[in-house]
Amino acid sequence: MGSTMPDAGDQSRLRQLNERAVLAGVRSAGEVRVAQIVEQSGLGRTAVEEVLASLVTRRWLVEESPAIRGRGRPARSYRFRAEAGYVVGLDIGAFSVRGVLTDLNGQTLVSRRQSVTPETPRLERLAAADEVVAACAREADADLWAVGVGTTGLVDAAGTVVRANAIPDWAGTDLAEYFGRSARLVVVDNDSQLAALAEQRRGGRGGTDMVFLHAGRRTGLALVLDGKLRRGAYGAAADMSALRGVAWEAALEHLHAVAPAEVPEMDKAERAFAAARAGDRAAVNAVRKYAKAMAVAAATAISIVDPRLLVLGGAFSQAADVLMEPLAAELDRLCPRVPQLRASSLGALCVALGAASLALDAVDEHLLARSRGPLPTLAAASLDSSQR
Missing domain, CATH: 3.30.420.40 (ATPase, nucleotide binding domain)
Structure with missing residues (x-):
């Protein structure tokens, strides 16, 4: 009759899986007590404490000094060594x-x-x-x-x-x-x-379907669908840079044209946005022309994937106060349904x-x-x- 006891290799692999499960649980929780780890992992308390001791010894985790409240032994807590x-x-x-x-x-x-x-x-x-x-x-x-x-x-x-x-x-x-x-x-x-x-992970967008308009001295588009970044078969999803009808590179010249000649090229767009913010009529018109070109590409992606959200990101997201309104107006003209519009807080x-x-x-x-x-x-x- 064959033995039903796991061999040494199985036992070793089980310990490895247990320690990864405990490590992941502590990492996601920030700081967590032993009882919480037992509840979350489904492992017995003895197994959890053995894994915790091993992970502390190997410096993956730190045992925090417990706060002493009332009588009895204070609960131990652990954190991931980020x-x-x-x-x-x-x-x-x-x-x-x-x-x-x-x-x-x-x-x-x-x-x-x-x-x-x-x-x-x-x-x-x-x-x-x-x-x-x-x-x-x-x-x-x-x-x-x-x-x-x-x-x-x-x-x-x-x-x-x-x-x-x-x-x-x-x-x-x-x-x-x-x-x-x-x-x-x-x-x-x-x-x-x-x-x-970054916008999905750090901007609080989570699993929201999103078209990301990457606006700066270079322009790009990207898609997040079903909570996942969509690169496409060859990494070129939403890449419209080669389409002649999407004149977004030339659109930057509208901004450059209203900046003083002595301003360095890398600062001209920011100067144009500042002038538009101050009410300069030529700068306001230049921003509208720039937004019109951006909207053509964004509207194309919106029409294809029908996202819940369009995020204006990149360095020019810091000019959302003057850029978002003309962009929204152009999208309203081009799209049968305009998604929610948001500006990223991540900037450059x-x-x-x-x-x-x-x-x-x-x-x-x-x-x-x-x-x-x-x-x-x-x-x-x-x-x-x-x-x-």
Whole structure:
């Protein structure tokens, strides 16, 4: 008669699954007591306490000092060590390279920016990105676990830029390979896609169907449907940059034309928005012309997917007070049904924040979800961020 007892391999795998379940529960709860973990996980108290002790020993969790209230033994609570590791999200564009560093819970700790131009050579642009990553890491004294990279242009599944209209020598750049030389884990995607991801995760949009209009010195569109970012078969979902009828690149000239000649090109649009805000008639008219061009692309996407929400994001979302009204008027003229219109609060950091979210997803997928074997013991250097 065969034995019904699980063998050592099954027991080991069960312990690994239990510790990942407990770790995920503590991480999502913030700070949680043992009794709550038992209730949420469905495991016995003895099993939970064994897992908690192991995760504390290996520095994944911290046991917090309990508050003493009345008689009896105070309840123990645990929190996830979000400071155990960090990720950097990069936004590599035609005019700037931005970076944000977050902990493993996604809290932004540092942001950095370097200016570039569309004519900046590829190696210099990559060097600027390296310096942004290094500056973020130095500021936080951080152990980087992953780097997420957002970039203008079409990006394939392997992390190579396939097409980039905004940067002459950018097509063919293998960003995954380049950053993989120094980072343990690298993920890459298009900037507008990542801006939409950040809006979904950090802007409180959740599972809402959304068209994201990424407005700045470069323009893009992205879609979130059924609570998921839709990249399409080749990463080009909602990419209308090649359609001649969508003249959104030329539309920027309407804004530039009303800014004084001595204003640097990278600041002209912001100056035009400021003039429109002050009531300058020429600037108000320029903003309307710009909004009209943006509305053509947005209306096309709205007509196809019928979303509940259109979000104006990117650097120009900070001018929503003068841009949203003419945009709404044009959409009302073009669309049989106009969705709710909202402006993002993430501003120019939206792509970098989306890249950080993608990097955190990769950490979860590769380390916490798929990997077999026990979780490793983490470094003690960042055991308490207040001790740095």
